[in-house]
Amino acid sequence: GAGVSQSPSNKVTEKGKDVELRCDPISGHTALYWYRQSLGQGLEFLIYFQGNSAPDKSGLPSDRFSAERTGGSVSTLTIQRTQQEDSAVYLCASSLIQGGGTDTQYFGPGTRLTVL
Amino acid sequence: AQSVTQLGSHVSVSEGALVLLRCNYSSSVPPYLFWYVQYPNQGLQLLLKYTSAATLVKGINGFEAEFKKSETSFHLTKPSAHMSDAAEYFCAVSGAGANNLFFGTGTRLTVIP
Numbered sequence: 024g025a026g027v028s029q030s031p032s033n034k035v036t037e038k039g040k041d042v043e044l045r046c047d048p049i050s051g052h053t054a055l056y057w058y059r060q061s062l063g064q065g066l067e068f069l070i071y072f073q074g075n076s077a078p079d080k081s082g083l084p085s086d087r088f089s090a091e092r093t094g095g096s097v098s099t100l101t102i103q104r105t106q107q108e109d110s111a112v113y114l115c116a117s118s119l120i121q122g123g124g125t126d127t128q129y130f131g132p133g134t135r136l137t138v139l
Numbered sequence: 140a141q142s143v144t145q146l147g148s149h150v151s152v153s154e155g156a157l158v159l160l161r162c163n164y165s166s167s168v169p170p171y172l173f174w175y176v177q178y179p180n181q182g183l184q185l186l187l188k189y190t191s192a193a194t195l196v197k198g199i200n201g202f203e204a205e206f207k208k209s210e211t212s213f214h215l216t217k218p219s220a221h222m223s224d225a226a227e228y229f230c231a232v233s234g235a236g237a238n239n240l241f242f243g244t245g246t247r248l249t250v251i252p
């Protein structure tokens with residue numbers, strides 16, 4: 024079946040512009056995660072959605088970052104007034120119930136964001 | 140708090156040689172441990188996971204890992220490296236009720252023909 028998809032695969036933007044990154048999780052997966060992978064660093068948790076519950080935003084690095092998940096499926100990560108340090112690969116993952124514990128998270132191919 | 144440390148950002152092995160990628164964890168709760176692999180320009184793929192059952196976990200592509208509580212380790216091994224194993228490997232930890240995985244900084248494996 025189809026895996027997690029993300030778009031665009033690459034995004035180049037100018038400093039100060041807003042960007043939107045999209046994630047389509049695996050159909051039927053109730054949990055969705057956003058991570059950031061910066062050069063030379065591991066994956067950094069950003070935000071977690073589970074069903075209709077309030078999202079866990081504890082990993083968002085600043086108020087310039089926000090995310091929505093509409094209809095329990097597609098999610099959009101928005102970065103406002105982008106800065107050069109936002110340059111990274113943004114990865115989305117989904118899991119059937121709730122990851123973290125024993126549930127497997129399935130990752131998309133990522134969006135590579137470059138801020139000039 | 141939970142975290143993992145991966146020793147060695149780069150590991151090179153000869154084709155056919157043993158692969159050993161090191162991971163040590165820190166967790167205030169009984170941990171669940173994961174190894175993911177990332178091939179170039181691809182997303183992360185789960186290799187194996189430890190969820191408090193058997194301490195020796197077998198995964199895909201001939202990889203396995205052993206959970207050693209006394210050493211707080213979860214090292215990844217493969218008896219004989221193949222060229223197709225060249226990739227970046229990430230160790231991750233979580234705990235019961237956690238909302239996310241905590242990843243290490245990754246180890247890039249190079250396989251020399």
